[in-house]
Amino acid sequence: MAAPTIHPHPLPYADRLETRSPAAIDTVVIHCTELPDLATARDYGERVMYPSGTGNSGHYYIDRDGRIEQYVPVERIAHHVRGWNARSLGIELVNRGRYPHWLDSRHQAMDTPYPDAQIDALIGLLQWLKTTLPGLTWIAGHEDLDREAVPASNDPAILVPRKRDPGPQFPWSRVLAAVPLARLPAMADAGPPV
Template sequence: MPTKPRPHALQVSPLAYEGRLDARPLSQVDLVVIHCTELPDLATAREYGERVLYAERTDGSGGTGNSGHYYVDRNGACHRFVAPDRVAHHVRGYNPRSIGIELVNAGRWPHWLDSRHQAMEEAYPDAQIEALVVLLNALRTELPSLRHIAGHEDLDTAMVPASDDPKILVPRKRDPGPMFPWQRVLAEVPLQPVGRGHAPDDS
């Protein structure tokens, strides 16, 4: 019987502003959100994560940007850009209680909001999904309150004007998209899906 590939070691590469992100107790985290980068490669995703998008405030906070906590490359390599005890900006309305995992995948890149380019056709390689499952199960051990899982598209359902024709509305977020193997992941990771006919509670 063939053996499964061994998971890649987690590579910890903190973003420069990690220490400026709000701290939180790990007991606060009960939700993991699956994203795809909608960018061509990990290097571009890192460059985007490093951008400072929120101005520094007078109290010394701020000076941060948008990023997931973990990134899983197509070959299964796992990177941590933000520690789980920090609140990363990755999904509107759910950041304080959630972990963001970004899968490197082109998605709709580079025409994210063009109504003629809404298909998401890049498959997620087996190595990437196997590494994601390993990471999710490790997080279940590390974060005792973790019990929910959702896709970005399940939580951010806003429609916005298309970049090619503002009279047409397109989804602001579609990730991880139709190619993501939800059934496979949920069969291997005992987390409750939310946003798909379910709603996360606040207990």
């Protein structure tokens, strides 16, 4: 299978991220940026958050028009989902999500649809990754792996999900029908079946 068109756009700290063998990758995690556009997502990705001089980012970002950018090489461990980074790839889909009121209990709807061009690009990328990473078996949403509830920003007595992406608008049935990966059940602590 031919590789999709991928635009390399490494983060400034990409070479500081820990390395791994691509053979160690068995899971791909689907995220949405919960930001208004790719430029804002890039700005967030470039922010240094850790003493190592690195920050939070996925490996691939797919814009609403289907453009794929690679921020982190697959042989580097990106910080995109707690507890799963060493074994997974993170794919971020540009989508507003709950932006800018992520944790406000009154703004938890995630009603921005994913355009066909974006989902088509995701499917093509996943099909290609499966051919280049033989250990890739599982697919999960960020919300499947990080199920923590946190106090709402507007009322600490109310708990809201810390992560809801890719959210209810993500077309799981369409993606799963097109790619040879099995969806992990929502199981933040157990890890994938062996």
